[in-house]
Amino acid sequence: MLFLADFSPIKPDFGLLFWSTLFFLIFWLLVGKVAFKGIANGLKERAKSIQESLDEAKKARVEMQNLVSENEQLLAQAREERAQILREAKEAKDQIIAEARERAKSEGQLLINNAKEAIENLKNEAMVDVKNKAGLLALEVAERVLRKELSNDDAQVNYVQTLLKEIK
């Protein structure tokens, strides 16, 4: 039994040792130091920029949300203000109406009072008039009576006497 072929891959020959070393070192020094570092840096930079973009997007979203809620707040505030203004306007209207009514009432009263007063005055005047007239009539009547009755002295004295009594 003969070993006719040589299992040569297990025998490291100097040529391949030399070329392997040379090519690997060239590859390592050139590509390793330039390209692999460059690629690793490029990847790192991209990862950083992606992270930054994500962060920015998140920030923008938060800002958007803030804006939206601010808008909503403003809207609610505006709505509330509107309601308040309306309420106030209504109140003012009611007040004005009430005031007008009040004033009208008081003025009416005043007018009535004045009228009453005027009526009273007129009544009093009329009464005075009537009284005066009645007094005058009574005086006339009394004069005529007295002219007839007080034709003697005694009757006069008696009458004075009774009058005095009455006065007392």
Add this chain to the structure above:
Amino acid sequence: MYKYLIILLSLLAVQATSFASPEDSTHTQNALHESGDHGQGACGIEQHTEFDAGSTALHHIADANVYSIGPFNLPLPCFLYVPTEGWHVFSSSKFDIGHHGTGHKAINGFVLDGGTVRRVADESFPKTEVQVDGFKHSEEDGKFVSHVCYNGQLYLTDAKSTADFGVFGGGITSFYDFSLTKNSTSLLLMTILLIWVFLSVNSAYKKRKGQAPSGLQNFIEPIFIFIQDDVCKPFLGNKWEKYLPFIMSLFFFVLVLNFYGQIPFFGGANVTGNLAFTMVLAIIAFLVTNFSGNGHYWKHILWPPGVPLYVKVILVPVEIIGVFIKPLTLMLRLFANITAGHLVILVFISLIFIFGNSGESVGASLGASIGSFLLTMFMMAIELIVAFVQAFVFAILTASYIGAATEEAHH
């Protein structure tokens, strides 16, 4: 992290069982690889007739001085160094490459056997361009031996020097091969591709700052982020940026070469399944780990605190061995997984020829084709996962070793 561990373990189990099958098929008979017009019967070389799955598989996973894609043999430049002669530089097309990457010519004492350059050290062999008549393969003391036939005479050929120092049957021989081989050419192509891809992706990041990724960027980014976030960050702590280029380089280098080797009909360059390549990565990982090791790390290895002296006697050598075992496992794991995958696929494809008895039985080979097709498709699907997982494992383990070495004291 547990899910990765489970995936990893299950895949390693698949690999471990599948590694056994190619070993059985490496038993081969005395045969010769030369075929065709030259050297039939010359020097008593028998004509190779029977299909040999083991040799075929080993031939295909081996590195070569020629890039064979289908019927085309693309020549590659040879840079050969002989200590006594100096440099020899020529194109491998001069070998007049034939079937199975066998050269029909000898150039300055070099021959091409099975796609690999070998050298005839014999002084009487001509140092010019001559025709050779084939190769005779045999085994001596458990080692593969190749003789070249020239002018009716057999000459011993030397394999190129290897850095295993005899451990795996190699060692220093009469010459060194620094050629741009199939593997190193693939390495070169993939390095250029990776450099182009990553520089253009990098410029895309500069041009399209802060924008969504596009095109190639889209393809690379998920893988990049996966390694960055699941490997670098958890294991390296706050130092992850410092070691990111190294871990990324390891991962993408291994990944792309793993995938490149699995492109069907494209030469199947077994780069990451070659011990030389994994050794280089492991050594660099070892150096980076230990040069970045801080006082805390070394203290725990050399004088572990809070441990009685008699335990230290055992623990310190174990820790020191561990420092070397770690890169050794990195080296062997990647090598074994990728080589095993390639071998299994090759063996499954070889089934067609084994059942077809080298073309004699068409019916059997047709039947085997269907079975082989299904098995190969299944294996290739697994290998795609293995290609990714092994690159990932290499990166994650290296990151964990560096992480352990640079960890700050926390007690």
